Amino acid sequence: MSNVYDISDQALINKQAAIWVTRLDRGLTKAELKELQHWLKNERNEQELFMMASTWDKLDSFSQLSTLFQPAIHNNSGKFVRRTYLIAASVIFCSLFVWLFTTFSLTEDESFLTADKVMSSHSTYQTAVGQHSTINLSDGSILTINTNSFVTVDFNANERLIKLVKGEIFIDVAHDNSRPLSVIADDTVFQAVGTAFNVKKVLNESIELLVTDGKVLIAELKNIKQSVDAASGIKMAMDLPLGVTQAAIPGDMVIIKSSLTSKQKRANLGGEDIKVSLGWLDRKLIFKGETLQDAMNEVARYTDSKFIIPEENLRNQKIAGVFKTDDIEVLLNTLSQNFNIHHERTQNGNILLVSK
Structure with missing residues (x-):
């Protein structure tokens, strides 16, 4: 799946920036921080990463980016992009204050469950021809299943796994940095920590991904599996090298041929085309x-x-x-x-x- 048609230099930077934003969501290791700082020495990389974080409105990402960009903000070069960062940082601070106030105003009954309290669960869902079903999952995600589909759902303290055996699903993913949600279709994994996307298996010929919100990482199952003695069965795609994973953003339609997984087609759809593709939800x-x-x-x-x-x-x-x-x-x-x-x-x- 590493060979994608017509990938320009800008498209490669965009893909790498998307993966870095995902990593920022869950927090960087010391090694990743050093790698990111080196990657940001390229001004095009720096601009793309900040703009992507701004587009996706990730407060955690902004908080870390403001630290990384601090020397650049105080630089006397007077470049417009530096002023943009400073203005954005002020907006981010206000938004972050509101978020913190809201979060710490929660009562004890409203607090979130810690990972060790998350119960493991296994569920199977199937729809008949012409049937349509919506399920509220235990993590707060909403799964909508289209006609003639078969799905298994496995949740535990480390991960959230959904296997699409056949048919089509739309998943509105509840945000959880510590437990990415992975949709497995054949030998492909689509992974997100909080987003919304559609996955469809087409007559055993191809798999279609359509992202409507946030970003989704794409990887081959063979690259993402942990060893049998690992605590988690599926490795976080965001932890894989940049060249192994790909990122899809809102509007991206990615078609992966089941018979030739090294090839795929990609397009970015407008609002009307997305409405057509997701008409089945209504x-x-x-x-x-x-x-x-x-x-x-x-x-x-x-x-x-x-x-x-x-x-x-x-x-x-x-x-x-x-x-x-x-x-x-x-x-x-x-x-x-x-x-x-x-x-x-x-x-x-x-x-x-x-x-x-």
Whole structure:
């Protein structure tokens, strides 16, 4: 997975900065602090790291960055970027004060559980074809499961593991620096400490990741597994070398081919495209010019019926519209009325689509 198409120097700096922000979230070791200070000697690296931390609004990251940038802030060079850091530091201080006041105003009953009090748990969730389910997990994360999916959830004091055996999930991750949440799909791990993202297994052909909030680290399972005698089964991706992990940020769609894991495709989606991809959360299918064949492949995930389109021209016809995942009849009637596509059910329950 280390070979990504069309990675520019700026994209590499962006990826490395994302991983450093993740490490800052959980706190740096002395060795990492020294490594980061060396990395920050490059001004482009410095600017990208600070801007990324600002974009993701990480108070802990800002607190450590203000220390790292202290000499630069008092430098008499008068560069605009230095003034930006100083202004941002003032805003950060005010935000940090509010955060501290809120945190330490909690009563004893509202305090968080320490790691040694976290109970281990194992759960299995499965949805039937056309079914949609939302689960509130024990750590405060919210897991939404799409049609025909199978998921296992294992939580303990060291880690949070979700294995997507088949189907599609959306996970809104409760923030916990000490216990990253890892979603495992085939031989790929998607890991975060607090974010929101979608993972989909497509017909055993590929795995799709879509990040909507925060950042997600991507690594191969073989690189992230601990030794059998380690306390934790999954190593933190943020602890791996920069070249071994990759980072995905809001809007990133990463497609990993199951048959060729050294290759992947990546794009950053706009708001409308994200809405289309996540329409299933509202039980909607949104098509914006897909071919009829591609659209019916998606519809087939929500019904036991199989769609047969014998005409090549019809398979390539473009369609658009918004349909409910639990009302296939409305979709079929719309195809008939608006696109002149006739449908009929065969004896074995398949749905034949032909031109009128």
